[in-house]
Amino acid sequence: DIQMTQSPSTLSASVGDRVTITCRASQSISSWLAWYQQKPGKAPKLLIYKASSLESGVPSRFSGSGSGTEFTLTISSLQPDDFATYYCQQYYGTFGQGTKVEIK
Amino acid sequence: QVQLVESGGGLVKPGGSLRLSCAASGFTFSDYYMSWIRQAPGKGLEWVSYISSSSSYTNYADSVKGRFTISRDNAKNSLYLQMNSLRAEDTAVYYCAREGPLKGYFDYWGQGTLVTVSS
Numbered sequence: 001d002i003q004m005t006q007s008p009s010t011l012s013a014s015v016g017d018r019v020t021i022t023c024r025a026s027q028s029i030s031s032w033l034a035w036y037q038q039k040p041g042k043a044p045k046l047l048i049y050k051a052s053s054l055e056s057g058v059p060s061r062f063s064g065s066g067s068g069t070e071f072t073l074t075i076s077s078l079q080p081d082d083f084a085t086y087y088c089q090q091y092y093g094t095f096g097q098g099t100k101v102e103i104k
Numbered sequence: 105q106v107q108l109v110e111s112g113g114g115l116v117k118p119g120g121s122l123r124l125s126c127a128a129s130g131f132t133f134s135d136y137y138m139s140w141i142r143q144a145p146g147k148g149l150e151w152v153s154y155i156s157s158s159s160s161y162t163n164y165a166d167s168v169k170g171r172f173t174i175s176r177d178n179a180k181n182s183l184y185l186q187m188n189s190l191r192a193e194d195t196a197v198y199y200c201a202r203e204g205p206l207k208g209y210f211d212y213w214g215q216g217t218l219v220t221v222s223s
Contacts, residue, residue, distance in 0.1 A: 026196055035207035036149075043199055043213035050206065064216065091208025093164075095149040 002026050004088055005095035013104040019075040021099045023088035028068045032091035035064055035073045037097075039084045046075065047086075073099075106130040106212045108200050113217030120190050120221070126183040126214055134158075134178040137203040139210060140185045142196035142219075153185065154203070168194075180183075190221045206220030 003026040015020050023033065031051040036044035046055045047066035052069055062075040075082055083103055088096040112124040124140070139154040153164045153174040162174050173186040183200050197218050201210035 018134060036210075038149075043215055044210075045213075046204070046209065046211050049204055049209045049211075055211065059185070089151075089209060092154070093151060095151070098148045 001004075002078065002090055002094055004090055004094045004096040006086075006088055006099050008099060009097065010088050010100045010102060012102045013078050014104045015078055015080060017078045018099060019082075021073045021086055021088075021101075023066075023073070025069045025071075025072045025090060029090045031067045033066070033071050034089045034091070035062075036087045037082075038098060040075075044087065044103050053091065084091045106202065108212060110198065110200050110214045110215035110217040113198065113219045115220045115222065116190055117223050118191060118221055121186070121188045122190065122219060123183040124198055124200075124217060124219070128181045128183065128200075128202070131202070133176075133181040136178060137207055138183045139201050139203060140174060140183075141199045141201055141210070141213075143199070143216075144193075144196045148198075152198070155183070187219070190219075192221050194217075195219060195221050196197065208219065 005024045007022050033051045035048040037046040046064050047058050052064045063074050065072050085098045085100045087098050107129045109127045137156050140152040142150050142152050144172050155162045155174045171189045175184045197216040199216045200214045202212040204211040
């Protein structure tokens with residue numbers, strides 16, 4: 001089974017900061033990766049699919065990149081609404097363990 | 105707008121059974137693959153099972169294989185998860201989710217239903 005490892009597990013940042021979250025796959029998954037945002041008590045929300053395609057309605061400050069085994073989610077300027085937990089997911093399978101973005 | 109509404113969760117004893125339902129609206133249900141994904145309290149997300157649009161294909165996580173059965177009724181716009189031989193480690197919020205047009209990822213999620221397995 002392919003394992004997905006996110007880093008860091010927790011990230012402390014301030015409004016306006018540029019934030020980068022990394023997701024590594026244990027073997028190549030081409031560009032078959034999605035990113036989700038989850039707030040406490042709520043269902044996850046799709047942000048990015050196919051590694052770098054922005055889901056409709058998602059603010060352009062979110063971007064994804066990478067292919068093969070290494071991927072990144074970048075928030076260009078962190079907003080108050082962005083404090084949440086972020087998950088990567090390889091298509092048809094495993095999620096990463098999550099990265100919690102906290103207020104610094 | 106797309107809506108997915110789960111129901112059927114609750115408290116069940118170890119070894120017991122439960123059937124979850126997911127009512128879909130706002131899209132042509134029969135065109136989409138659907139999945140169940142769960143989240144144990146305070147933990148991350150775990151994909152559980154998927155079913156193809158016509159029910160021809162299903163797949164399960166190893167952790168539930170042989171105990172859980174996914175099904176759908178396209179006439180009723182409904183997705184189901186029959187859960188048997190439940191264990192404490194099955195305790196989680198269960199989400200139904202629609203797979204995106206390119207498949208393999210999830211573009212809409214329900215609000216979730218809590219399943220608690222405890223004596």
